[in-house]
Amino acid sequence: MIEILNLTKKYGSFTALDNLNLNIEKGTVFGFVGPNGAGKSTTFSILATLLAPTEGTAYINGFDVTRDPKKVRRHIGYMPDFFGVYDQLKASEYLDFYGASYGLGPAERSALIPQLLELVNLSHKKDSYVDVLSRGMKQRLCLARCLIHDPEVLILDEPASGLDPRARIEMRDILKELKAMGKTIVISSHILPELAEMCDELGVIENGQLVATGTVSAIHQKLKANKVLNVTVLDGLEKAIGFFEDDPKVTAVQLDEKEERAFHFAYNGTEREQTELLEKAIHNGIHVLNFSEEKTDLEDIFLEITKGDE
Amino acid sequence: MRSLFINPVLNKEFKLRLRSVKSFLGILFYLLVLGAIALGFLYITSVANQSGYFRPEESRGMFIVLSMVQLGLILFMTPGLTAGVISGERERQTLNMLLTTQQSSTSIVISKLVSSLSFLLLMIVSSLPIYSIVFLFGGVSPSALASTFGIYLLTMLGIGSIGVMCSTIFRKTIVAMITTYGIALFLTAGTGFLMIFILNAFMVGNPNQATNPLPYFTVMTNPAVVLFTVFEPNAKGELLQRAGIEFPLWLSFSISYLLIAFTAIAVSVKKLRPNMRAGKSSKGNPSS
Numbered sequence: 109m110i111e112i113l114n115l116t117k118k119y120g121s122f123t124a125l126d127n128l129n130l131n132i133e134k135g136t137v138f139g140f141v142g143p144n145g146a147g148k149s150t151t152f153s154i155l156a157t158l159l160a161p162t163e164g165t166a167y168i169n170g171f172d173v174t175r176d177p178k179k180v181r182r183h184i185g186y187m188p189d190f191f192g193v194y195d196q197l198k199a200s201e202y203l204d205f206y207g208a209s210y211g212l213g214p215a216e217r218s219a220l221i222p223q224l225l226e227l228v229n230l231s232h233k234k235d236s237y238v239d240v241l242s243r244g245m246k247q248r249l250c251l252a253r254c255l256i257h258d259p260e261v262l263i264l265d266e267p268a269s270g271l272d273p274r275a276r277i278e279m280r281d282i283l284k285e286l287k288a289m290g291k292t293i294v295i296s297s298h299i300l301p302e303l304a305e306m307c308d309e310l311g312v313i314e315n316g317q318l319v320a321t322g323t324v325s326a327i328h329q330k331l332k333a334n335k336v337l338n339v340t341v342l343d344g345l346e347k348a349i350g351f352f353e354d355d356p357k358v359t360a361v362q363l364d365e366k367e368e369r370a371f372h373f374a375y376n377g378t379e380r381e382q383t384e385l386l387e388k389a390i391h392n393g394i395h396v397l398n399f400s401e402e403k404t405d406l407e408d409i410f411l412e413i414t415k416g417d418e
Numbered sequence: 419m420r421s422l423f424i425n426p427v428l429n430k431e432f433k434l435r436l437r438s439v440k441s442f443l444g445i446l447f448y449l450l451v452l453g454a455i456a457l458g459f460l461y462i463t464s465v466a467n468q469s470g471y472f473r474p475e476e477s478r479g480m481f482i483v484l485s486m487v488q489l490g491l492i493l494f495m496t497p498g499l500t501a502g503v504i505s506g507e508r509e510r511q512t513l514n515m516l517l518t519t520q521q522s523s524t525s526i527v528i529s530k531l532v533s534s535l536s537f538l539l540l541m542i543v544s545s546l547p548i549y550s551i552v553f554l555f556g557g558v559s560p561s562a563l564a565s566t567f568g569i570y571l572l573t574m575l576g577i578g579s580i581g582v583m584c585s586t587i588f589r590k591t592i593v594a595m596i597t598t599y600g601i602a603l604f605l606t607a608g609t610g611f612l613m614i615f616i617l618n619a620f621m622v623g624n625p626n627q628a629t630n631p632l633p634y635f636t637v638m639t640n641p642a643v644v645l646f647t648v649f650e651p652n653a654k655g656e657l658l659q660r661a662g663i664e665f666p667l668w669l670s671f672s673i674s675y676l677l678i679a680f681t682a683i684a685v686s687v688k689k690l691r692p693n694m695r696a697g698k699s700s701k702g703n704p705s706s
Contacts, residue, residue, distance in 0.1 A: 158518065159692060186514070192512045196437040205430045
């Protein structure tokens with residue numbers, strides 16, 4: 109559905125996007141994550157035919173963005189990270205204008221607009237002027253605008269940015285509904301746990317390069333080679349620390365600041381080796397109360413792989 | 419062709435413009451200025467000849483003054499109305515969404531231009547009752563009136579297209595507006611001064627130089643001079659004679675402004691959307 113080939117964008121000596129290659133299958137919800145200035149919006153702008161690449165190209169539904177931009181536009185719904193609305197235009201008129209701009213006839217538009225407003229929970233605001241709507245409502249209206257011509261691909265640049273928690277949940281629910289409708293969605297966000305909940309696949313982009321791509325768990329595996337294990341013992345703390353320090357796959361053993369019988373360390377062994385380590389500890393007379401892996405969420409991974417680059 | 423003029427962008431522009439109170443205030447002040455000048459002229463003329471009546475010859479003078487003032491207002495308002503049509507959308511962050519629709523660049527540019535010029539036309543049409551004072555007293559032929567409005571239309575089209583072009587090329591409305599005002603100023607005052615300079619430098623007191631086409635070419639883009647020749651055929655005759663050119667000045671003006679409009683619209687259409695293949699041939703160029 110979306111194929112990105114050697115996509116590069118340079119501004120003078122600055123490379124905003126460096127040889128990006130990506131393949132997104134039909135019906136996939138793909139999350140683009142990365143710090144500010146990583147190249148997410150540049151990629152989206154090229155996919156939306158708003159920016160010419162320096163090298164490479166991308167295909168959407170088989171159409172080349174550099175050769176057939178007009179055909180590409182018919183297949184995409186694009187929501188920019190920052191957007192404005194027209195003053196003096198009502199919500200229904202706003203959708204009617206964009207519907208007409210996509211070549212829909214008056215009857216088609218009249219039938220579609222109430223459905224779309226219903227989908228984004230804005231039916232009660234159809235006669236309100238768009239400039240007086242709240243930010244969350246504007247975001248939802250903009251999403252409805254993206255859907256007016258029933259595109260197969262949605263390119264959503266930070267659709268949840270600047271929204272309060274309730275508006276975020278509403279937006280997430282709408283996106284889940286769109287996913288159920290079989291849309292291919294490319295979405296960028298800084299709110300990684302939320303993105304991970306909805307996305308089938310993730311791509312981590314940094315300094316214009318794709319650092320990692322795959323399912324959420326695959327990225328977790330790939331990027332988090334060193335897991336952190338927490339250990340609490342009933343007694344014999346020093347003996348226990350000595351035992352674990354002797355294991356070649358254990359590094360950086362540190363005492364827990366809050367719990368006096370607990371400590372944690374980095375471990376780069378497999379899951380099987382991890383169970384064997386525990387068995388060995390018990391055989392060596394260490395009274396283990398707790399032996400658990402520290403839960404790291406996607407946010408931690410994101411911070412770790414992008415640290416110092418913001 | 420129909421879709422170029424009757425399209426969603428044009429409908430939306432009309433709707434937004436006529437819903438705005440600013441538009442009606444604009445027309446109000448426009449008519450107030452013209453009305454004040456017309457009434458002021460009537461009052462001053464009546465007081466000056468101390469007769470209390472108004473002769474057809476004086477009515478003609480009022481028509482000239484009103485027409486020149488109206489041209490000045492058009493030259494003042496056209497850049498203001500057109501130089502923000504694209505850059506304004508860019509600044510309001512609505513342009514990208516418009517550019518990802520199926521609307522062609524030509525349709526967007528022409529709709530924006532037509533909507534702005536329609537508003538100007540509305541202003542001019544609404545000033546007709548003030549012009550009717552002139553017809554009350556007589557002294558002006560309908561052909562002079564038609565020529566005057568023809569010059570207005572061409573001026574609006576030419577300067578308006580330049581405004582849209584600047585609005586497309588420059589990211590900021592203020593830069594587009596200043597550039598359009600600069601070009602409008604050059605096409606009027608600039609070419610006027612150039613003509614005077616050329617006449618003084620090369621022709622006055624130079625019996626060897628019988629004719630010189632330079633003044634003609636200089637003022638053929640100057641709507642004020644062309645309008646003046648409508649009222650003063652003698653001035654036109656002298657200009658043609660000195661230039662040694664038989665071709666009517668109004669026709670040169672019309673062709674020039676149509677060419678300016680066509681070129682400016684073509685540039686706007688080309689520059690509105692990025693050339694998606696351009697980046698590959700010019701590596702490293704910052705994209706707009």
